[in-house]
Amino acid sequence: MSLLFETIKCQNRQLHNLSYHDNRVRWSRENLFGMSHDFDFANTIKIPDWIGEGIYRCRVSYGEEIEKVEFFAYEFKHPKVLQLDEYPSFNYEFKYEDRGKFQNLLKIYPNADDVIITQNDLITDATYANIALFDGTKWFTPNTFLLLGTKREYLLDNQLLTEDEIKVSDLKKFKKIALINAMRDLDLAYDFEVDKNIISIKLNNGIA
Template sequence: MPLINFHSERLNATMEVHFEEFAKIDLSKIITIPCDCKSGIYKVKVTYGRFIESIEFQEYELKPHRKVKIIEDNNIDYRYKSVERTSLNSFLIENPDFDDVIFIKNGLLTDASYSNIALFDGKNWFTPESCLLEGVKRRSLLESGKIKKKEIRVNDLHDFSKIAFINAMRDFEMTYNFQIENENMFLNLTQEK
């Protein structure tokens, strides 16, 4: 399972913040892939409190983005991965004509609702310094040097020609050219692996 060590580290760091006492968890030792999930793409959902509560396997479909709403919210906070996504999901519900939303916090680009983002300036890929959630794929791409961190404001978007939505299930399988009109981002698929 790719990135499993990063997932374990993030899970344990989250538990350390929320619980005085807990036993460290190594996800590679407790997750067993069921036979019916060995082909295809599956997302593993681990629900936990002080202990692991459940492990679920869900088929994953890589969905394209076509139209993304840019929303400013200076109060949004999602620094710990959680099943409680009401604040993030409410923006999608309020904007049903859009495939996703990208959040601006304190004037800076952060993340989309289900992913970190990376922007291409013609030479390098950059991810916003001010992400909402330190995603494991983002961390992996940063450590490998494939992307770099940069403070990015909405007005800086014209400096970039492409965008990618990255999370544990996706990185550069789909990249998009984009144009901005008002607070809307319109995307055209440029690459699909």
């Protein structure tokens, strides 16, 4: 079995959203390994001395035990093209390090920056993020998600995001799209256009 992993945002030497990462690790280990004891990243991760101010990505690889903790510099990348792909059998309930299915999907669309997976014409997730869509008043996220994202859960708990069924045909009702994950929040939001199965991002004035 592949190891699992967590990506944790480290900003100015502070680890973000740890309780949500703890919960996902606890849930994953209980369901995969039958382990029921609590888990606490705050007492597990030591931030290296070379980490300074700014934003870094902390990656934790684990199975029944923590296998590796790594830190990397992080730079935000803005997508230009998102491809929609219907993949009814795709499943990503646990955050495995083996991302071969995602990588194969991205290879099919070399001109796309990411692929949004649809199932039965419903929006699920992109390969590296949950989806959020803004209608001009509220932010929504699909209730047909693939992975229980930590940032998604945080935004839902704080009533900054509303869960709903979102069809591919509903995309034209929305004004902005955001790809949310541990490193990306709703402030990285983009105006967009939809043409068949391609979402084109407007970078000039689309960043909220």
